[in-house]
Amino acid sequence: MKFKKNNQISDKNFLRLTGIKHTTFNKMLEILKIEELKKRFRRGRTNKLSLENRILMTLEYWREYRTYFHIAKSYDISESSCYRNIKWIEDTLIKHPNFQQLTGQKSLLKDYFKDKTVIIDVTESQIQRPKKTKTALLRKKEKTHNKNTSYNWKR
Template structure:
């Protein structure tokens, strides 16, 4: 159930229906697995959002280029559009 929840982004409702249990039981089972994995030493990187505040991440720098650039678009010429429409009407 947990792998389906993580991998397929299915809702608790749909996973519960697949296994024939209630939605709340599905939720409790998945949360229990997640909490058990978080406590295991091999999965310490899953401590949550506060794990990002560790010293391991303070020396990393991310640079994002957000400069604006103009986009060249063709100019609209109304005379050509009207003439084309008139040519097709006969």
């Protein structure tokens, strides 16, 4: 339903809508079709949405940061099946070598620090502290003494 509408728009508007080009969408579709065929040999209920609509749903989630509840309502499915579909698509694309950049921030950080050396200076240095004198100690005792005084309540 949604894919048929969005498939007819121009490449520029499709890019604005989803954040990817038609060619990238078609590559994602090919990869996921193969994985879907592997998945069908196992038993289970068939999905209510077509694969194209599930990809659009995932792209909507990535692009707009909408909640699973709102996306599920717009596709007329349950929130849990929305989560399962998006999670399956993400995991499947991450495993494929053409979409390795989706692996997340941690893998990017590993590559960033791979050949770097960090030197940290940890030498000790003295901190100047005020000297304790008799007047400072007397002031402290006076302050604590005033806090412990009882109040006379008038009736």
